[in-house]
Amino acid sequence: MVKTVPLDYYLWLAAALFTIGVLGVLYRRNAIIIFMCIELMLNAVNLLLVAFSTYLNDASGQVFVFFIMAVAAAEVAVGLAILVMMYRNTKSVDINILNRLKW
Amino acid sequence: MTLNAFYFLSFLAIMSAIMVVLSKNPVYSVLYLIITFFCIAGHYTLMNAQFLAIVHIIVYAGAIMVLFLYVIMLLNLNKESEPHKSNVLKFAATICAGLIMLVLIGSLKGTENMLQQQPAAADIGLVKTLGKVMFTEFLLPFEITSVLLLAAMVGAVMLGKPESR
Numbered sequence: 001m002v003k004t005v006p007l008d009y010y011l012w013l014a015a016a017l018f019t020i021g022v023l024g025v026l027y028r029r030n031a032i033i034i035f036m037c038i039e040l041m042l043n044a045v046n047l048l049l050v051a052f053s054t055y056l057n058d059a060s061g062q063v064f065v066f067f068i069m070a071v072a073a074a075e076v077a078v079g080l081a082i083l084v085m086m087y088r089n090t091k092s093v094d095i096n097i098l099n100r101l102k103w
Numbered sequence: 104m105t106l107n108a109f110y111f112l113s114f115l116a117i118m119s120a121i122m123v124v125l126s127k128n129p130v131y132s133v134l135y136l137i138i139t140f141f142c143i144a145g146h147y148t149l150m151n152a153q154f155l156a157i158v159h160i161i162v163y164a165g166a167i168m169v170l171f172l173y174v175i176m177l178l179n180l181n182k183e184s185e186p187h188k189s190n191v192l193k194f195a196a197t198i199c200a201g202l203i204m205l206v207l208i209g210s211l212k213g214t215e216n217m218l219q220q221q222p223a224a225a226d227i228g229l230v231k232t233l234g235k236v237m238f239t240e241f242l243l244p245f246e247i248t249s250v251l252l253l254a255a256m257v258g259a260v261m262l263g264k265p266e267s268r
Contacts, residue, residue: 008214011211021120047143050155060236062155063233063240074254080174087178093178
């Protein structure tokens with residue numbers, strides 16, 4: 001299978017997806033949406049790792065992506081448990097309520 | 104043909120990623136994020152990384168997004184009256200993200216000639232190759248991952264338990 005997509009196209013795509021993730025973290029106040037945008041950033045990096053691994057003929061990159069997926073699954077499980085905890089205590093998922101460490 | 108598929112998948116991925124950020128309803132955000140994940144899985148297939156494409160769909164669209172949807176339904180967040188930042192803060196956030204994009208473009212521009220633009224071998228993403236690498240070179244990290252998942256499971260159960268004193 002002959003591929004014609006140059007590697008730098010994947011660079012631009014991953015950069016765009018990562019920027020959208022950063023924008024979401026800065027733009028929203030809902031903690032769940034912020035969490036999803038962090039997932040988006042992780043996926044941008046994963047895409048870039050797979051692209052480099054394929055084009056440079058090194059399988060370690062794809063194994064690394066596999067480990068990142070496992071870490072992301074663990075992170076989501078613990079993070080959503082923390083979110084449910086936070087909702088139980090404050091009845092909201094607004095991150096502006098979580099400012100008690102400031103005082 | 105491949106290039107057209109790449110353009111289509113990229114356009115869809117970026118559009119639905121923007122909709123994740125901009126849609127008012129959290130449930131719609133999750134659904135748009137699922138579209139983005141399927142597009143990224145399509146990109147993996149395009150790069151002939153079939154194993155990762157399947158694992159990506161199973162783990163992200165199958166497990167993580169279901170968890171997100173479940174939490175949103177559990178917390179009853181499907182109303183549109185959720186808090187929003189003021190317009191000044193939104194403007195500042197957009198400016199900051201634009202600056203990050205600018206930095207990324209500036210640092211990546213001009214690297215086209217340094218990169219190898221054609222893939223070397225087609226069988227790098229197959230299960231056979233990856234399995235060989237994973238179970239010889241990366242055996243210890245693979246085992247440690249199981250400890251990490253166990254720890255995450257115990258932590259989630261501990262956090263999710265109602266407090267009883």
